[in-house]
Amino acid sequence: MPEPASGSRPTLEAVAARAGVSRATVSRVVNGGAGVRRPLADKVRRAVEELGYIPNQAARTLVTRRTGAVAVIIAEPEFRVFSDPFFEKQVRGISRELTAHDAQLVLLWVEGPGDHERIGRYLGGGHVDGALAFSVHNDDALPSVIRRAHVPTVFGGRPGWPGAGAPGAPAVPYVDADNRGGARAAVRHLLSLGRERVAHIAGPPDQTSAMDRLDGYRDVLLDADPGLIAQGDFTERSGARAMAELLERRPGLDAVFTANDLMASGALRVLRERGLRVPEDVALVGFDDMTSIAEATDPPLTTVRQDIEGMGRLMVRLLMRVLGGQEAEPGAGGAPGSVITPTELVRRASA
Secondary structure, eight states: OOOOOTTSOOOHHHHHHHHTSOHHHHHHHHTTOSOOOHHHHHHHHHHHHHHTOOOOHHHHHHHHSOOSEEEEEEOSOHHHHHHOHHHHHHHHHHHHHHHHTTOEEEEEEOSSTTHHHHHHHHHHTTOOSEEEEESOOTTOSHHHHHHHHTOOEEEESOOOSTTTTOTTSOOOOEEEEOHHHHHHHHHHHHHHTTOOOEEEEEOOTTSHHHHHHHHHHHHHOTTOOGGGEEEOOSSHHHHHHHHHHHHHHOTTOOEEEESSHHHHHHHHHHHHHTTOOTTTTOEEEEEEOOHHHHTTSSSOOEEEEEOHHHHHHHHHHHHHHHHTTOOOOBOGGGOBTOEEEOEEEEOOTTO
16 A cells, blocks of 8 residues: 655545545545544544644635634733733633644734734634634724624623623623622622721723722722722732822721732732731732732732633633534523623632
8 A cells, every 4th residue: 555755744645545435535534524434434534643644724724614723812912911920821721722622722912003903804814713802991993803804703801892782782702700799709808807998909990800890899888988999900010009099098998909919919019018017907809819929929818719711711612612603502691602700709818
């Protein structure tokens, strides 16, 4: 039986000859087509393995109309992507799930508005089967760019851009955590410790996760003093700046709930610089349970855990359902395919 020449790439014809079947039969098997009896399909798979045959992706795309690739779009500049461990964990979950589905990850991020045209051209060029997008800001043009490219997409985070969720608007599949419920649990925990002046360092107001956490804080503290709320942007530096502002405005505060762990680490640094003990003088709670941060702070950080890797995996599974032609199951709020994952308060030494 003929073998491929040394150093040459095995062909469909070589696989067909090894298996004793037609070239068309081999093509149907390697491209996932139906209509091939199991004994023949098994012979083809053995021949593929023996010869080390690798399908030609360009030819395969013509047959299946699928590229086997998924775009992962992070709507943040590069420095944020590589400085915030949140993104690492979510991409890890996405990557592992895509690998399980034999799909490739194409990573894109948005440095500024000028990148939208580039991303739109790429998505519309047929290079990927679908997209996963997260950290989208409410005023971001990215959702419109994706919609014009007609690429099936699942979003990480509850949509908050104009028109999302409006009557008659297309349903947007998404995966998010119970941000509001997690925030309520954090504030109730601080109150249970006897704290009376609970401050909040909020995340960026153009992201729904931050606003949901702020709403959760206000759910518990219905008459919250506006002077106890300071604005951050999910970075460590902004947490430090906001903590300094709060201490200037309300020096008698005795607890702080921050909208993520990075800002909590910045707040903790400022509290220590001012000679305030945590938790004796000021109790501190974060959000995310980013263990690389929460377990490394002194004292270790009490925080709200969300399953970031698991959310990435869920995004991939939802997208695969769409690409497989399956109907999305109704989720939170009746939005097809939307999933809200639970959160959990993790108690450590800071509160």
